[in-house]
Amino acid sequence: MAIRFSRVTQAKQLLKRANSFTSRNASPFDVPKGYCAVYVGESDDERKRYVIPIAYLNQPSFQELLSQAEEEFGYDHPTGGLTIPCREDIFIDLTSQFSRSY
Incomplete structure (x- = not known):
């Protein structure tokens, strides 16, 4: 339980740091090199x-999310960017599994 909690905490910190570069109206130029x-x-x-x-894109479980996004949106995303159709808590849980290796 403590290991899982620490992974979730690490993922939230990584995402929080990444979110400091963004806002709802952020431009594509706000994304640092090596990120998407x-x-x-x-x-x-x-x-x-x-x-x-961008290393997350190589993870098999993340590729499954991308397949779901392709099925739902095709390549015409309503936001103009890559849209992942899942709950935020599931996304954070998934990325917490990746953060321990990065």
């Missing part, structure tokens, strides 16, 4: 912008 912006949420009202390391 994604929008996470099941509906337009819930979507939040996150800046994640």
